[in-house]
Amino acid sequence: MTDRLPHEKGFHISWDQLHRDSRALAWRLDGKGPDGGAWRAVVAITRGGMAPAMIIARELDIRTVDTISVKSYDHQDQGSAQVLKSPDADMIGDGTGILIIDDLVDSGKTLELVRELYPNAHFATVYAKPQGRPQVDTFVTEVSQDTWIFFPWDMALQYVQPYRGKD
Numbered sequence: 001m002t003d004r005l006p007h008e009k010g011f012h013i014s015w016d017q018l019h020r021d022s023r024a025l026a027w028r029l030d031g032k033g034p035d036g037g038a039w040r041a042v043v044a045i046t047r048g049g050m051a052p053a054m055i056i057a058r059e060l061d062i063r064t065v066d067t068i069s070v071k072s073y074d075h076q077d078q079g080s081a082q083v084l085k086s087p088d089a090d091m092i093g094d095g096t097g098i099l100i101i102d103d104l105v106d107s108g109k110t111l112e113l114v115r116e117l118y119p120n121a122h123f124a125t126v127y128a129k130p131q132g133r134p135q136v137d138t139f140v141t142e143v144s145q146d147t148w149i150f151f152p153w154d155m156a157l158q159y160v161q162p163y164r165g166k167d
């Protein structure tokens with residue numbers, strides 16, 4: 001699968017690194033809610049936003065956690081993006097005081113769709129690529145557009161040949 005990706009570089013992230021970077025994001029968000037206060041709730045964009053959202057909710061002592069499920073059949077075609085499951089409408093309102101978390105913003109299409117629904121929410125991702133940056137309010141690490149980020153849930157430890165043993 002990965003040899004067909006049109007990306008020049010790979011950025012491989014371990015669970016430990018994801019934990020550190022998600023904590024760094026939590027610390028950036030701390031006390032930045034409306035009126036300099038606390039956030040009302042965390043909403044994770046499934047599925048990739050769920051692990052960072054859990055870590056952030058723990059760090060910021062937020063007990064109300066919900067999800068929004070967005071299915072983008074083709075990242076080139078925004079028309080095909082679809083919300084499969086919405087957060088509780090009474091809880092989220094127009095998004096004021098709500099943190100919406102994803103693992104990364106790439107083209108920005110996913111956040112663009114969710115932002116239209118909840119324009120007053122605060123959008124945060126752990127990683128960001130330049131094209132998607134205008135869609136995200138707070139992030140931790142930027143990578144170049146031609147980098148593919150490999151998340152720990154998509155990887156497994158495996159044996160590699162010693163460098164001098166190849167061929």
Ligand SMILES: O=P(O)(O)OC[C@H]1O[C@H](OP(=O)(O)OP(=O)(O)O)[C@H](O)[C@@H]1O
Binds near residue numbers: 047048072
């Ligand atoms: O900025 P964009 O170009 O929209 O891309 C970013 C989105 O793509 C990935 O999710 P994906 O839709 O692959 O689903 P998943 O989280 O369930 O893996 C990633 O987790 C972001 O949500």
Ligand code: HPA
Binds near residue numbers: 104106147149150
């Ligand atoms: O760089 C990426 N890595 C994993 N999933 C993604 N979805 C869009 N871009 C990426």
Ligand SMILES: [Mg+2]
Binds near residue numbers: 045102
């Ligand atoms: Mg996702």
